[in-house]
Amino acid sequence: MSPSDESSGNRTYTRRNILETSALAGLGSLAGCTSLYSDQTGAQISLSDFRGSGPLVSGRQPPGGVSMEEMPDLSGTLTLYLGGGERGLYVRLFDLLREKYPEFTLLTNTGPSTRLAQTIIQEYQSNALQGDVFLPVDAGALGVVAAAGATQKLPDSILTKVPRKFRGDNGQWTGLEGRVRSIPYNTNKFDESDIPNDIFAFPDTSALKGTMGWAPTYGAFQAFITAMRILNGPSKTKEWLREMMNYGVQRYGNEYFVASAVADGAIGAGFANHYYALRVQNARPDAPLKLAFTTDDAGSLVNVSGACVLAGTQQESLAQNFIRHLLSSEAQEFFATVTKGYPLIKGVAPLGNLPTIRQLNPPEFDLTKLKNLQKTIDLMREVGVL
């Protein structure tokens, strides 16, 4: 990557320069991933178990932060409400925890994040909460549950691990893994210089006209529009949506399909969370697909998957300890290398092809406000996007 790219703030990370950087970084750190961690009670689990594989991973520095070894053992039965399809992604992490702690039993109830949030609120209001921990993929769902009073404050020892902007008001929840809004684009059709670094510049960029795609019914997209509505006001947001529609943007059912359509060349670029492009790339390494990011606007919003302890749980200390484990160096390394998200604790870097959150320069935004989804839906409906 050239220095001018970095200073202009318009960063696009090619596969090639990732390989170069990670090859350099890898020389000094091979030892880090082979060191074995042992535990008296459970199986021997090494850091490499928590890591993904591939060239981007093998050269990584050992993660910073606090290791699971320094945390109390997990023991007892915990019921987790797990939002999104993330169980498919996090299951390996949970399996490792089970292997490491034979005394630990984890039961999960899975469903879309907003649906689980509503179920939790209903359960809470009927005094029949079933779960101990809620782990959705969207900060808005955590905000909704917290606003209903169904959460309890996390201890400061957990909260201080994560930057303030990735936590809830009054310490009601904490982020675990970041996900960034991005512009996946087809490299056969566009260069990185064709992609604007200002979200509001898209409707004026004639090169992209009629070639873009989005998924307006998808939660992550609606969170992005919620952020735009709050950051820039409803009228500017409506105008942007209208202009994009006139611009001939195509609609998809979810953002994986958007990233996939970009890779296929069916569209030239789209709006999607960053990891969808990485997953498409994982499936089709030769796909002509790269990511671009906007700067300091809703287009580069960093949302989080996060966790809260549910009010009235009988398993308070286990629930807290579980969340603490998800913020350990091993779990954060897992989020970085396996699910390809953004680790949120100090000392663990995102995958080599991704800019750091600091480099991204995302907008200042209170994630709890993402819970005000209904106004966003009304706005999107008014302009006819929904």
Next chain:
Amino acid sequence: MEMYARITQRIRGYDDQDIGLTLLSGGIAAFILLPLIWLLIRSTYVDISRAREVLFRPTTAQIFINSILLVILVTTLSLLIGVPLAVLTVQTDLPFRRFWTIAVALPLVIPSYIGAFAYMSGFGPNGVIANVLSPLGIETVPAVVGLSGTVLVLTLFTYPYVFLTTRAALLSFNSTLLEAARSLNHSRWSAFRNVTLPRILPGIAAGALLVALYTLSDFGTPAIMRYDVFTRIIYVEYGAYGKDFAALLSVQLVVITTVILAIESQLEVPESTNQATLTNRKARQSLGIWKYPATIYCLVVVTLALLLPLGILFYWLFHGSAGITGTEFSIEYAVNSVYVSGLAAIVAVLAAIPVAYHSARNNSLISRLFERATYIGYAVPGVVIGLALVSFGLQYAQFLYQTIPLLIFAYIVRFLPQAVGTIRTSTLQMDPALIDAARSLGHSSVSTFRRVTLPLIGPGVIAGGALVFLTTMKELPATLMLGPIGFETIVTYIWIVQKSGYYGKAAIPALILVAISGLSMVVLLARGDFRGQQ
């Protein structure tokens, strides 16, 4: 005078057992409507001005037209595919008849969102098919999207409703009539139109109704195919914490359903079509040279509805990302699926027999009303039924919340009409004189039911149970919402891996889903056949 006689006969015929049956049938209908009453109550909580905005904006009219258009097209095409297949497999000497019977019924078990995903990723300029065929020089494969894509996919995975109900009707149909017509020099087509068709019409209509209502309630296919229908705005509202609005919009869906049910009632042949006898003879018509095009026709349907989607899933198995170790499929999920689906099928059949029997025997307004009432839950998306039962469970029956019984109840609310429709059709075809005869020979009503009625309506009962079993196997939203904590089925597993983007991982469980369903279909359909041949 004649009318007076008919009325007195009707009054005299209305003995204690009939009243008992009416009460039972009404009770079942009321039970099924319970979650829908919650919908009505919930929908009154909405903010009126926002409700007006939601309901009366211009796109609502467009969505209404889209939904109706979709229902009409899918239903028509399903009839065009399902009825000929049923006639071919029941009444002709089609080669490998039994194989085709099972193969053409199987697409029913493929969840429509899997089918839609397969078609979406399979077709198009850079789809799987284009990739596979590119060495042959075929570069342009049209994309399957929008109205045509939605119609294609929904038709391919719902026509088996028509096939199965029509088949059940044909099996109960006495083909000696057909032979008589043919011997009177009616052409094959004329004999079919004048003799067979009127008598199997209730069966065809029952299947068409199931297709129409399923189409109305399906979310996955139109969402993936990018076609705007009612379910899509319901999901948008629900996803945005607007469950009252989701309820209000579902009430709209219920209104449309009621209209469809009323229309279907008008279409039906009210006159008794009793034909089935215990000595039903099944003479098969020879297809002659026509057996080649008939076989090709079956092959084309099975290829499009079964082989192609499964093939595309397998392509993803070998070309998609491997996923993360740990997301392995467990046989326990399959056991869970079979367990709840089997329970749902048994309960549904037990609940459907009184309603269907009552409705078919007493063609009164009230019996028809009870029967029609069981259909309404079928057109309401699973997520809304799930939502209603979560609220119901939490408020009034916490001991049932997140237990198998409440989950089964959700399945019954959604799928009961499948059993009611097929059993009612079989009952309509039965000659009531047989029952009178058995009763006059001193058999008790229970003994008569067991020894005369049940064997005669057997094909309908089996088809109904099979339908409920198969659709429960693939049901997703209610299973996710109401299943006990940690309860995984084949379909919740598929949902999880698909949501994570590991489409290849869906191939094996999808195949297991088809295999288990196929096996049960072999058992169920073979028994139906046997019964028909006796």
